[in-house]
Amino acid sequence: MKTKRLFLLLGLISFLPAISTSAQQTPNAWPYYFKSGWSYNWSGSTWVLQDKIIPSYDKNGRAVGAKAYASISGTWILGARIHIINNTNGQAIEQIDSQFNGSAFLPSELDSMWYNTDGTIKTEIVYKPNSGGWIPWNRHSYKYANGNKLISEDFQEEWLTSTNSWGNDDDYFYSYNSNNEIIQITDKNWQANTWVVDHRDTVNFNS
Numbered sequence: 001m002k003t004k005r006l007f008l009l010l011g012l013i014s015f016l017p018a019i020s021t022s023a024q025q026t027p028n029a030w031p032y033y034f035k036s037g038w039s040y041n042w043s044g045s046t047w048v049l050q051d052k053i054i055p056s057y058d059k060n061g062r063a064v065g066a067k068a069y070a071s072i073s074g075t076w077i078l079g080a081r082i083h084i085i086n087n088t089n090g091q092a093i094e095q096i097d098s099q100f101n102g103s104a105f106l107p108s109e110l111d112s113m114w115y116n117t118d119g120t121i122k123t124e125i126v127y128k129p130n131s132g133g134w135i136p137w138n139r140h141s142y143k144y145a146n147g148n149k150l151i152s153e154d155f156q157e158e159w160l161t162s163t164n165s166w167g168n169d170d171d172y173f174y175s176y177n178s179n180n181e182i183i184q185i186t187d188k189n190w191q192a193n194t195w196v197v198d199h200r201d202t203v204n205f206n207s
Contacts, residue, residue, distance in 0.1 A: 035054075035055065036052060036053065036054050036055075037052065037053040037055075038051070038052050039051040039052070049071055050070070050071055051068065051069065051070050051071065052068070052069050052071075052076070053066055053067070053068045053069070054066060054067050054068075054069070058086075060090065062086050062090045063084055063086075063092065064083075064084050064086065065081070065082050065083045065084055066081070066082040067080070067081055067082075068080040068081070068082075077100075078100060079099065079100045080097065080098065080099050080100065080108075081097070081098045081105055082095060082096070082097050082098075083095070083096045083098075089115075089119070091113070091115050091119065091121075092113055093112065093113050093114075094110065094111065094112055094113070095109075095110070095111040095113075096109070096110050096111075097109040097110075097111075106129070107129050108128075108129065109126060109127070109128060109129075109137075110126070110127040110128075110129075110134050111124055111125070111126050111127075112124070112125045112127070116144075118147075118149065119149075120142070120144055120149050120151075121142055122141070122142060123139065123140065123141055123142070124139070124140040124142075125138070125139045125140075126138040126139070126140075135159070135161075136159035136166075137158070137159055138156060138157070138158055138159070138169070139156065139157045139158075139159070139166055140154055140155070140156055141154075141155040141156075141157075142154055142155075143155070145176075148180060150174070150176055150180055150182075151174055152173065152174055153171065153172065153173055153174070154170075154171075154172040154174075155171050155172075156169045156170040156171065156172070157169050167190075168190035168195075169189075169190060170187055170188065170189055170190070170198070171187070171188040171190075171195065172185055172186070172187050172188075173185070173186045173188070177205070181203075181205065182203060183202065183203050183204075183205075184200065184201065184202050184203065185200070185201045186199075186200045187199050187200070
């Protein structure tokens, strides 16, 4: 039960790469977003504290890692760790995630990132552990609109072991209003050798 419970940390830890990516586009942005993240679960009549994630920074305010905890019977249990490697420009070029399996922390994911000359992230490849090494899992290719450093497209490919090549997976398109606030995300999924709109998320703002 405890081991299964710890894997719920992945839900909380999943937003870390997105925030660290934003930090690379806007220098030192991540520390201003949060110094800790908390997750609560609704239990009939009240919110019960469930998980927390605590990031860490170097002396220049750049994210270098994080620890994720699960609350089990009132005790905080460290269930996952993130280690971030930055280049000399302060950009995260590698991120290694490790999960606690009940007796030890084992690597669970490796992300490698490449950047455009303007500092925006260009490509990200996700690897999964395999027989003591790493195998490709997913690749993101990002595009930007109007030179404003806002992502307009996130093209995703999956690694096909049958052909040892990348295959189409998902294609996300982002739309913004005049205040550079995101108002729509459209997801196209590769199905039967064609792109099909899978879902669309729309955000509306009050005045």
